[in-house]
Amino acid sequence: MPNSDQEIIQRILAGEKRAYAELVNRHKDKAMTLAMRMLKSRQEAEEALQDAFVRAFKALPRFEWKSSFATWFYRIVYNVCATSLGKRGEEIHYSLDDEESLVHVELTSDDYIPDLQFETSEVQRIVSEVIQNLPPKYTSIVTMFFIQEMSYDEIVEVTGLPLGTVKVRLFRGRSLLRNALVERFGNDFDGVTMFKDFDDKKESVE
Amino acid sequence: MNHLSVEQVFRYVDGTVQSAERQQLEEHLSYCSRCRREIDLQKNLGRVAQKLPLVKPSARFTERVMTSVLPKSQPTWVTKIINNLGNMFAMILVLGVLGYVLFSPSLKIQTQSSQPSQYSEALKTFSGFYEKFSKAMTTQSAQLTKGVATNSSEGGTKILVFTLVCLIVLGTLDKFVLQKKIRLKS
Ligand SMILES: [Zn+2]
Numbered sequence: 001m002p003n004s005d006q007e008i009i010q011r012i013l014a015g016e017k018r019a020y021a022e023l024v025n026r027h028k029d030k031a032m033t034l035a036m037r038m039l040k041s042r043q044e045a046e047e048a049l050q051d052a053f054v055r056a057f058k059a060l061p062r063f064e065w066k067s068s069f070a071t072w073f074y075r076i077v078y079n080v081c082a083t084s085l086g087k088r089g090e091e092i093h094y095s096l097d098d099e100e101s102l103v104h105v106e107l108t109s110d111d112y113i114p115d116l117q118f119e120t121s122e123v124q125r126i127v128s129e130v131i132q133n134l135p136p137k138y139t140s141i142v143t144m145f146f147i148q149e150m151s152y153d154e155i156v157e158v159t160g161l162p163l164g165t166v167k168v169r170l171f172r173g174r175s176l177l178r179n180a181l182v183e184r185f186g187n188d189f190d191g192v193t194m195f196k197d198f199d200d201k202k203e204s205v206e
Numbered sequence: 207m208n209h210l211s212v213e214q215v216f217r218y219v220d221g222t223v224q225s226a227e228r229q230q231l232e233e234h235l236s237y238c239s240r241c242r243r244e245i246d247l248q249k250n251l252g253r254v255a256q257k258l259p260l261v262k263p264s265a266r267f268t269e270r271v272m273t274s275v276l277p278k279s280q281p282t283w284v285t286k287i288i289n290n291l292g293n294m295f296a297m298i299l300v301l302g303v304l305g306y307v308l309f310s311p312s313l314k315i316q317t318q319s320s321q322p323s324q325y326s327e328a329l330k331t332f333s334g335f336y337e338k339f340s341k342a343m344t345t346q347s348a349q350l351t352k353g354v355a356t357n358s359s360e361g362g363t364k365i366l367v368f369t370l371v372c373l374i375v376l377g378t379l380d381k382f383v384l385q386k387k388i389r390l391k392s
Contacts, residue, residue, distance in 0.1 A: 017275070017276055018272070018276070020271075020272065020275060021268050021271075021272050024267075024268045024271050024272070025268055028262075028263055028267060028268065029260040029261070029262050029263070030260060032260070032261050032262060032263045033260045033261045036261040037261075042261075045261070045263075046263050046264065046267065049263060049267075050267070050270060050271055050274070053271045053275075054271065054274055054275055057271075057275045116247070116250065118250040118251075118253065118254050123254065124254055124257075124258065127251065127254050127255060127258065128258045128259070131255065131258070142255070146252065146255040146256045146258075147255075147256070147258070147260070149256070167213075170216075171212060171213060171216050174216060174248070174251070175212060177251065177255070178247065178248065178251060181251065182247075
């Protein structure tokens, strides 16, 4: 069984600083995915992530096990990315439209819901594309929820947003995703089944 | 009962509905295929979203983090020499050839025994200057090697001494550049 984050951190704090590489390797891909979805640029995401890892290393002696290392670390990643977005003039912190209730989020329920072949790489590609293109304030929370598999409470801890806002943003993000997908395939039923054949050929789409 | 609200759909899919509400929702789902389809869609969507390929940072990412995190170790003189072995070898080679050209008597013969042509005239002018220069160098290095050089290996010793002197001069210059006492670029 591989070492836990806790064991690695204990080794680092005991002076074995090189062990930090293990921690970086363990978390970099998921964290990079979050940074990439928030910043929409590979280079900026990578810079932000490196910055976050350096900050985390320096702050490690002050880390108390009030949460998992991942939650604590994502808070740093989220804040670094939020700062970058702020410099660009894209604010993702609490804003007035978060006050709007879920009434304003509507599923296009009356549409015909297509029989989507979820295992096809085509559907996967489109889901990935839609999530990537959601506004940062939605995609950050959608990503934490799905990729990092965080609970609402953990997302609250990472973002510092009120629970209500987290829920609204998550539901809204998921609704946008759902509607985009239905819109894409709703009127194109043949198009969906057509992709079945490509199932095995296109394994991974970068 | 009405169709499920957006929030109810998500809470049902996420498994965060309370048991009383759950019963109510399940009753509706038992006869409403539209809501069942919505639930299926959201379940599948969640499953796909969870398994999407991750974005990977570039290959040397961890290495870069580690270099900015670990204290930089001062290289010892041994590692400095090893790191510069290639440079030193190249320098010795170049200086050796240069020394050979300057001090070898066999090369002078060629410049003198050529047919008259524009090219050889130019060569003669050059070799005149060259001879003066090399004589001056020879006297200087003869003074330098006084008492060390023997007659038989005079040429070789000259080359060796020339190479060493140049190495010392270049080495000192290099050190100054490294210490930023001399700036090559602004
Ligand atoms: Zn219904």
